[in-house]
Amino acid sequence: MGRQKKGRNVNGWIILDKPRGLTSTHAVARIKRLFDGRKVGHAGTLDPLATGVLPIALGEATKTVSYAVDDEKGYAFTVRWGIETTTDDAEGEAINVSDARPTVADIEAVLDRFTGAIEQVPPKFSAIKVNGNRAYDLARDGEDVELKARTVEISDLAVVDTPDDDRTVFEAVCGKGTYVRSLARDIGRALGCYGHVAALRRTRVGPFSLEDCVTLEEIEEARAPDAAPAALEIATLEAGAAEDEAEHDAGDAPLRDELLLPVEAALDGLEHLELSSSDASRLVRGQAVLMRGRDASVFVGPAYATSRGRLVALVECDRGTLRPTRVFNLGR
Numbered sequence: 001m002g003r004q005k006k007g008r009n010v011n012g013w014i015i016l017d018k019p020r021g022l023t024s025t026h027a028v029a030r031i032k033r034l035f036d037g038r039k040v041g042h043a044g045t046l047d048p049l050a051t052g053v054l055p056i057a058l059g060e061a062t063k064t065v066s067y068a069v070d071d072e073k074g075y076a077f078t079v080r081w082g083i084e085t086t087t088d089d090a091e092g093e094a095i096n097v098s099d100a101r102p103t104v105a106d107i108e109a110v111l112d113r114f115t116g117a118i119e120q121v122p123p124k125f126s127a128i129k130v131n132g133n134r135a136y137d138l139a140r141d142g143e144d145v146e147l148k149a150r151t152v153e154i155s156d157l158a159v160v161d162t163p164d165d166d167r168t169v170f171e172a173v174c175g176k177g178t179y180v181r182s183l184a185r186d187i188g189r190a191l192g193c194y195g196h197v198a199a200l201r202r203t204r205v206g207p208f209s210l211e212d213c214v215t216l217e218e219i220e221e222a223r224a225p226d227a228a229p230a231a232l233e234i235a236t237l238e239a240g241a242a243e244d245e246a247e248h249d250a251g252d253a254p255l256r257d258e259l260l261l262p263v264e265a266a267l268d269g270l271e272h273l274e275l276s277s278s279d280a281s282r283l284v285r286g287q288a289v290l291m292r293g294r295d296a297s298v299f300v301g302p303a304y305a306t307s308r309g310r311l312v313a314l315v316e317c318d319r320g321t322l323r324p325t326r327v328f329n330l331g332r
Contacts, residue, residue: 007038008225011059011330012260017213018046018054027216031056034219035256043068043266044205047181049089052202053213055266063314063326064266071206071269072155075172077197079184082166084194088123088181092196100193101165108159110190114183115157119149123181152178167198207268214259222256263328264304264311271303271317279322280307283315289322 014035018027024045032040041062043055052075057065081101085092124145153175161169172180181197188195203210279289283305298319305312305322314326 007032008036009059010035010037010225010257010260011061011263012057012257013061013208013263013265014056014058014214014219014260015208015212016054016056016219017210017215018051019216020051021048023048024054027054028056030216031058031219034224036225041065043208044073044202046202047089047200049091050200050202052200053205053208053210054202055205055208057266058260059263060311060328060330061263061266063328064263067269068206068208068266070176072173072175072204073178073202073206074204074209075174075180076160076169076201076203077172077180077184078163078167078169078199079187079195080167080198081188081191081193081195083196084185084188085196086124087196088179088185089197089200096194098193100191102168102191102193104159104162104168106191107168107187110187111157111159113190114187115154117151117153120152120179120182120186121149122147122179123185150177152176154178154183157183171203173204207265208261212261219256219259222254222259225255225257262311263330264306267304267314270314271299271301273303273305273315273317273322275305275307275312277307280305280312283313283322283324284327286324286327288324289315291320291322 014031016027016031018024022030024042028040028042031037035058037058039059039062041057043057043065046052046054055068057068080090082098083094084096086095124147154172155175156171156173158171159168160171163169172183174180174183180200184195184197275283275289279291282289299317300319301317302325303315303317303322305315311328311330313324313328315322315324
């Protein structure tokens with residue numbers, strides 16, 4: 001007999017407001033434990049010092065991670081002028097310093113150089129692989145890591161605040177693979193004053209924004225999936241008057257699963273097709289579906305199909321012919 005998988009069959013997205021100091025890997029581990037999920041993954045690493053939107057997929061939602069990862073991301077970040085560091089953020093050691101400080105006019109005059117498709121060299125302390133090893137592991141071992149420039153897309157970059165002469169706050173919208181730390185470093189070099197990221201908050205990943213976020217505290221305070229209200233009431237009666245209020249608070253808390261967004265939440269940018277039960281069954285069996293009549297789609301490209309409100313499959317459309325690329329097992 002095959003070994004039974006551990007954990008619950010729970011499906012959906014948790015959009016975590018990642019706290020400062022927590023790695024993305026540790027955040028995923030916390031969510032996996034809190035939901036007792038069998039399979040968990042995240043859509044886009046955040047540095048430990050960064051906060052904000054970290055979409056975490058559970059169960060069948062892991063099949064849609066690439067759609068969130070490949071989409072645009074939004075950031076609000078603070079650059080500290082006058083110091084360039086080994087890590088391009090506040091954790092590193094200073095390697096270049098300057099007494100010069102840019103004005104807002106100076107900064108805005110160079111921003112055009114950093115919008116659109118640009119060439120960017122990732123930080124030496126990054127997860128980029130060099131000969132099979134992570135760049136940050138090589139850098140920590142004292143090796144001189146030389147990373148190649150990559151083309152990234154920055155669709156928007158603007159100054160939004162200047163708290164003092166030493167710091168400027170920016171907002172940016174950028175594509176996959178962009179490093180905000182590199183952006184701060186390169187702007188500082190272009191201005192001749194150096195700079196590094198002092199604070200970083202991710203505000204959006206594809207369709208997910210800060211408005212969708214929940215904190216670890218909110219998740220921990222929610223009732224676990226197997227917490228039965230009846231059991232809570234019995235415990236309350238036995239605990240006595242001193243603990244009565246605390247138990248009622250626990251009983252009134254939302255279930256953790258109620259904090260989940262649906263699997264298809266990551267697919268907002270795709271064409272949506274609603275199918276009959278018979279056509280949905282064909283897709284589930286891996287068979288193509290030919291749509292005829294007025295409901296036939298002339299769309300060409302990827303889409304997602306539902307039936308009676310239930311997500312069925314990711315499909316590739318070609319003028320009315322639907323071919324399944326990923327099938328979802330969300331209960332029949």
